[in-house]
Amino acid sequence: MRVGVITFPGTLDDVDAARAVKYADGEAVPLWHADHDLKGVDAVIVPGGFSYGDYLRAGAIARFAPVMREVVDAAAKGMPVLGICNGFQVLCEAHLLPGALTRNDKLHFVCRDQWLRVENTETAWTSRYERGAEILVPLKSGEGGYQADADTLAELEGEGRVVFRYVGGNPNGSRNDIAGITSANGRVVGLMPHPEHAIDALTGPTDDGLGLFLSLLDAVVSA
Protein backbone atom coordinates (compact mmCIF):
# COMPACT_ATOMS: atom_id res chain seq x y z
CA MET A 1 0.00 0.00 0.00
CA ARG A 2 1.65 3.22 -1.20
CA VAL A 3 0.12 6.35 0.32
CA GLY A 4 1.08 9.81 -0.87
CA VAL A 5 1.41 12.48 1.80
CA ILE A 6 1.37 16.02 0.39
CA THR A 7 3.60 18.77 1.75
CA PHE A 8 2.65 22.35 0.91
CA PRO A 9 4.67 25.31 2.13
CA GLY A 10 3.26 25.66 5.67
CA THR A 11 2.19 22.04 6.14
CA LEU A 12 2.96 20.83 9.68
CA ASP A 13 1.54 17.36 10.11
CA ASP A 14 2.95 15.53 7.10
CA VAL A 15 5.50 13.67 9.24
CA ASP A 16 2.87 12.37 11.66
CA ALA A 17 0.63 11.39 8.73
CA ALA A 18 3.51 9.45 7.16
CA ARG A 19 4.18 7.80 10.53
CA ALA A 20 0.54 6.75 10.78
CA VAL A 21 0.76 5.16 7.32
CA LYS A 22 3.82 3.19 8.45
CA TYR A 23 2.01 2.04 11.61
CA ALA A 24 -0.64 0.58 9.28
CA ASP A 25 2.11 -1.28 7.36
CA GLY A 26 1.89 1.10 4.42
CA GLU A 27 4.63 2.93 2.54
CA ALA A 28 4.41 6.70 2.84
CA VAL A 29 5.37 8.48 -0.38
CA PRO A 30 6.24 12.18 -0.01
CA LEU A 31 4.43 14.41 -2.51
CA TRP A 32 5.45 18.05 -2.99
CA HIS A 33 2.91 20.76 -3.76
CA ALA A 34 4.56 21.49 -7.12
CA ASP A 35 4.54 17.84 -8.26
CA HIS A 36 2.66 17.08 -11.46
CA ASP A 37 2.25 13.37 -10.80
CA LEU A 38 1.23 11.18 -7.87
CA LYS A 39 4.10 8.68 -8.24
CA GLY A 40 1.81 5.68 -8.57
CA VAL A 41 0.31 5.89 -5.07
CA ASP A 42 -2.82 3.98 -4.04
CA ALA A 43 -4.21 6.80 -1.89
CA VAL A 44 -3.44 10.36 -0.84
CA ILE A 45 -3.45 12.14 2.52
CA VAL A 46 -3.70 15.94 2.61
CA PRO A 47 -2.34 16.67 6.09
CA GLY A 48 -2.84 19.49 8.56
CA GLY A 49 -0.99 22.75 9.00
CA PHE A 50 -1.25 26.16 7.39
CA SER A 51 -0.72 25.72 3.66
CA TYR A 52 0.61 28.92 2.07
CA GLY A 53 0.19 30.55 5.47
CA ASP A 54 -3.61 30.32 5.21
CA TYR A 55 -3.45 33.67 3.40
CA LEU A 56 -6.77 34.60 1.73
CA ARG A 57 -8.68 31.67 3.36
CA ALA A 58 -7.58 28.37 4.84
CA GLY A 59 -6.92 26.00 1.93
CA ALA A 60 -7.88 28.50 -0.78
CA ILE A 61 -4.43 28.81 -2.35
CA ALA A 62 -3.43 25.16 -1.88
CA ARG A 63 -6.41 24.19 -4.00
CA PHE A 64 -4.59 25.60 -7.03
CA ALA A 65 -1.29 23.79 -6.37
CA PRO A 66 -0.23 21.55 -9.29
CA VAL A 67 -0.41 18.40 -7.16
CA MET A 68 -4.05 19.13 -6.27
CA ARG A 69 -5.06 18.94 -9.93
CA GLU A 70 -3.70 15.39 -9.93
CA VAL A 71 -5.52 14.61 -6.68
CA VAL A 72 -8.84 15.90 -8.07
CA ASP A 73 -8.41 13.77 -11.22
CA ALA A 74 -7.45 10.67 -9.19
CA ALA A 75 -10.37 11.16 -6.77
CA ALA A 76 -12.74 11.28 -9.74
CA LYS A 77 -11.47 7.78 -10.63
CA GLY A 78 -12.12 6.54 -7.09
CA MET A 79 -8.74 6.95 -5.39
CA PRO A 80 -9.12 7.22 -1.60
CA VAL A 81 -8.25 10.70 -0.32
CA LEU A 82 -8.12 11.80 3.33
CA GLY A 83 -7.99 15.46 4.34
CA ILE A 84 -7.12 16.24 7.95
CA CYS A 85 -7.67 19.72 9.43
CA ASN A 86 -6.06 22.07 6.87
CA GLY A 87 -6.34 19.14 4.46
CA PHE A 88 -10.12 19.08 5.07
CA GLN A 89 -10.20 22.80 4.30
CA VAL A 90 -8.22 22.18 1.09
CA LEU A 91 -10.59 19.40 -0.02
CA CYS A 92 -13.60 21.66 0.53
CA GLU A 93 -11.96 24.51 -1.40
CA ALA A 94 -11.15 22.03 -4.20
CA HIS A 95 -14.83 20.97 -4.28
CA LEU A 96 -13.95 17.34 -3.53
CA LEU A 97 -16.16 17.77 -0.46
CA PRO A 98 -19.09 20.18 -0.01
CA GLY A 99 -19.25 23.07 2.43
CA ALA A 100 -16.60 25.29 3.97
CA LEU A 101 -14.76 25.82 7.26
CA THR A 102 -15.03 29.14 9.08
CA ARG A 103 -13.51 30.76 12.16
CA ASN A 104 -14.43 28.97 15.40
CA ASP A 105 -17.56 30.52 16.87
CA LYS A 106 -15.78 31.65 20.06
CA LEU A 107 -12.88 32.99 17.96
CA HIS A 108 -10.32 31.10 20.05
CA PHE A 109 -7.93 28.55 18.63
CA VAL A 110 -9.07 25.23 20.16
CA CYS A 111 -6.41 22.70 21.22
CA ARG A 112 -7.67 19.71 23.17
CA ASP A 113 -8.37 16.00 23.04
CA GLN A 114 -11.82 15.59 21.51
CA TRP A 115 -14.34 12.76 21.59
CA LEU A 116 -15.88 11.87 18.23
CA ARG A 117 -18.62 9.43 17.27
CA VAL A 118 -18.05 7.34 14.14
CA GLU A 119 -21.32 7.67 12.21
CA ASN A 120 -20.39 5.96 8.93
CA THR A 121 -18.26 2.81 8.63
CA GLU A 122 -18.82 2.35 4.89
CA THR A 123 -16.05 4.70 3.73
CA ALA A 124 -12.56 3.80 2.52
CA TRP A 125 -11.20 5.29 5.76
CA THR A 126 -13.59 3.99 8.47
CA SER A 127 -14.35 0.30 7.78
CA ARG A 128 -12.33 -0.86 10.80
CA TYR A 129 -14.60 0.99 13.24
CA GLU A 130 -17.90 -0.11 14.68
CA ARG A 131 -20.78 2.20 13.90
CA GLY A 132 -21.42 4.47 16.85
CA ALA A 133 -17.95 3.91 18.31
CA GLU A 134 -16.59 6.88 20.26
CA ILE A 135 -12.95 7.74 19.75
CA LEU A 136 -10.63 10.28 21.40
CA VAL A 137 -8.23 12.21 19.14
CA PRO A 138 -6.56 15.64 19.30
CA LEU A 139 -8.27 18.70 17.83
CA LYS A 140 -6.22 21.83 17.12
CA SER A 141 -7.68 24.44 14.84
CA GLY A 142 -8.83 28.03 14.66
CA GLU A 143 -11.03 27.67 11.58
CA GLY A 144 -12.91 24.45 12.25
CA GLY A 145 -16.52 25.54 12.04
CA TYR A 146 -18.18 23.39 9.37
CA GLN A 147 -20.70 25.38 7.34
CA ALA A 148 -22.99 24.38 4.48
CA ASP A 149 -26.37 25.54 3.25
CA ALA A 150 -29.55 23.81 4.39
CA ASP A 151 -29.89 21.73 1.20
CA THR A 152 -26.32 20.46 1.45
CA LEU A 153 -26.73 19.61 5.14
CA ALA A 154 -29.96 17.73 4.39
CA GLU A 155 -28.21 15.81 1.61
CA LEU A 156 -25.25 14.91 3.84
CA GLU A 157 -27.51 13.76 6.68
CA GLY A 158 -29.95 11.96 4.36
CA GLU A 159 -27.21 10.02 2.61
CA GLY A 160 -25.34 9.19 5.82
CA ARG A 161 -22.33 11.18 4.68
CA VAL A 162 -21.57 12.65 8.09
CA VAL A 163 -18.68 10.39 9.08
CA PHE A 164 -17.60 11.88 12.42
CA ARG A 165 -19.63 13.96 14.86
CA TYR A 166 -18.40 15.86 17.93
CA VAL A 167 -19.44 14.31 21.25
CA GLY A 168 -19.48 16.10 24.60
CA GLY A 169 -19.89 19.63 23.31
CA ASN A 170 -19.38 21.35 19.98
CA PRO A 171 -15.90 22.91 20.04
CA ASN A 172 -16.19 25.32 17.12
CA GLY A 173 -19.77 25.99 16.06
CA SER A 174 -19.91 23.37 13.32
CA ARG A 175 -23.38 22.85 11.88
CA ASN A 176 -25.03 19.67 13.20
CA ASP A 177 -21.88 18.97 15.32
CA ILE A 178 -20.18 17.77 12.12
CA ALA A 179 -16.50 16.89 12.56
CA GLY A 180 -16.00 15.01 9.29
CA ILE A 181 -17.82 14.13 6.06
CA THR A 182 -17.38 11.92 3.01
CA SER A 183 -17.94 12.18 -0.73
CA ALA A 184 -20.96 10.49 -2.35
CA ASN A 185 -18.86 7.41 -3.20
CA GLY A 186 -17.29 7.14 0.28
CA ARG A 187 -13.72 7.40 -1.04
CA VAL A 188 -12.92 10.99 -0.04
CA VAL A 189 -13.10 11.80 3.68
CA GLY A 190 -12.26 15.05 5.45
CA LEU A 191 -12.24 15.82 9.17
CA MET A 192 -10.98 18.60 11.42
CA PRO A 193 -9.58 16.50 14.33
CA HIS A 194 -6.27 14.68 13.98
CA PRO A 195 -6.38 10.86 13.95
CA GLU A 196 -2.72 10.77 12.89
CA HIS A 197 -1.77 12.16 16.31
CA ALA A 198 -3.58 9.30 18.07
CA ILE A 199 -2.03 6.09 16.75
CA ASP A 200 0.05 5.08 19.77
CA ALA A 201 -0.88 5.59 23.43
CA LEU A 202 2.77 6.43 24.11
CA THR A 203 2.61 9.64 22.06
CA GLY A 204 -1.10 10.43 21.82
CA PRO A 205 -4.13 10.33 24.09
CA THR A 206 -5.13 6.96 22.57
CA ASP A 207 -4.49 4.79 19.53
CA ASP A 208 -8.08 5.37 18.39
CA GLY A 209 -6.99 7.15 15.20
CA LEU A 210 -5.09 4.21 13.77
CA GLY A 211 -8.38 2.72 12.53
CA LEU A 212 -8.53 5.20 9.65
CA PHE A 213 -5.18 4.08 8.29
CA LEU A 214 -5.90 0.37 8.84
CA SER A 215 -9.24 0.84 7.07
CA LEU A 216 -7.37 2.21 4.06
CA LEU A 217 -5.34 -1.00 3.89
CA ASP A 218 -8.58 -2.95 3.44
CA ALA A 219 -9.89 -0.49 0.85
CA VAL A 220 -6.70 -0.69 -1.21
CA VAL A 221 -6.36 -4.47 -0.98
CA SER A 222 -9.98 -5.05 -1.98
CA ALA A 223 -9.83 -2.56 -4.88
Added chain:
Amino acid sequence: MARVVVDVMPKPEILDPQGQAVANALPRLGFDGIASVRQGKHFELEVADDVDDAALAKIAESFLANPVIEDWVVRRIDA
Protein backbone atom coordinates in the same frame (compact mmCIF):
# COMPACT_ATOMS: atom_id res chain seq x y z
CA MET B 1 -4.35 49.94 -16.36
CA ALA B 2 -7.62 50.06 -14.50
CA ARG B 3 -8.26 49.87 -10.80
CA VAL B 4 -10.70 47.23 -9.64
CA VAL B 5 -12.01 46.74 -6.13
CA VAL B 6 -13.44 43.45 -4.89
CA ASP B 7 -15.23 43.48 -1.54
CA VAL B 8 -15.92 40.14 0.11
CA MET B 9 -18.27 39.78 3.08
CA PRO B 10 -19.46 36.79 5.09
CA LYS B 11 -23.02 35.91 4.10
CA PRO B 12 -25.64 37.35 6.48
CA GLU B 13 -26.55 33.90 7.82
CA ILE B 14 -22.90 32.99 8.53
CA LEU B 15 -21.72 33.71 12.06
CA ASP B 16 -18.97 36.38 12.00
CA PRO B 17 -17.10 35.98 15.31
CA GLN B 18 -14.40 38.45 14.20
CA GLY B 19 -16.96 41.19 13.61
CA GLN B 20 -18.64 40.36 16.92
CA ALA B 21 -15.33 40.63 18.76
CA VAL B 22 -14.77 44.07 17.25
CA ALA B 23 -18.31 45.14 18.13
CA ASN B 24 -17.88 43.94 21.72
CA ALA B 25 -14.64 45.91 22.07
CA LEU B 26 -16.11 49.24 20.96
CA PRO B 27 -17.97 50.05 24.21
CA ARG B 28 -14.80 49.26 26.16
CA LEU B 29 -13.06 51.96 24.10
CA GLY B 30 -15.83 54.40 24.92
CA PHE B 31 -17.69 54.19 21.60
CA ASP B 32 -21.37 53.56 22.26
CA GLY B 33 -24.26 53.10 19.86
CA ILE B 34 -22.64 50.62 17.45
CA ALA B 35 -25.20 47.83 17.20
CA SER B 36 -23.16 45.37 15.14
CA VAL B 37 -20.01 44.95 13.05
CA ARG B 38 -19.42 42.58 10.15
CA GLN B 39 -15.82 42.02 9.06
CA GLY B 40 -14.88 41.21 5.48
CA LYS B 41 -12.04 41.57 3.00
CA HIS B 42 -11.23 44.36 0.55
CA PHE B 43 -9.04 43.66 -2.49
CA GLU B 44 -7.56 46.31 -4.80
CA LEU B 45 -6.43 45.03 -8.19
CA GLU B 46 -4.42 46.84 -10.86
CA VAL B 47 -5.80 45.34 -14.04
CA ALA B 48 -4.71 45.52 -17.68
CA ASP B 49 -7.25 47.21 -19.95
CA ASP B 50 -8.00 44.03 -21.90
CA VAL B 51 -9.22 42.13 -18.80
CA ASP B 52 -12.99 42.03 -19.17
CA ASP B 53 -15.77 41.93 -16.58
CA ALA B 54 -16.34 38.23 -17.07
CA ALA B 55 -12.72 37.48 -16.15
CA LEU B 56 -12.98 39.68 -13.08
CA ALA B 57 -16.19 37.96 -12.01
CA LYS B 58 -14.48 34.60 -12.35
CA ILE B 59 -11.52 35.72 -10.25
CA ALA B 60 -13.86 36.94 -7.53
CA GLU B 61 -16.15 33.91 -7.55
CA SER B 62 -13.56 31.14 -7.87
CA PHE B 63 -10.72 32.51 -5.77
CA LEU B 64 -11.14 35.75 -3.82
CA ALA B 65 -14.47 34.66 -2.34
CA ASN B 66 -15.83 31.27 -1.29
CA PRO B 67 -19.45 31.30 -2.51
CA VAL B 68 -20.43 28.78 0.19
CA ILE B 69 -19.88 31.32 2.96
CA GLU B 70 -19.22 34.72 1.32
CA ASP B 71 -20.84 37.34 -0.91
CA TRP B 72 -18.77 39.62 -3.13
CA VAL B 73 -19.00 42.80 -5.21
CA VAL B 74 -16.67 43.75 -8.08
CA ARG B 75 -16.29 47.48 -8.90
CA ARG B 76 -14.19 49.30 -11.49
CA ILE B 77 -12.77 52.51 -10.04
CA ASP B 78 -12.31 55.48 -12.42
CA ALA B 79 -8.78 56.81 -12.13
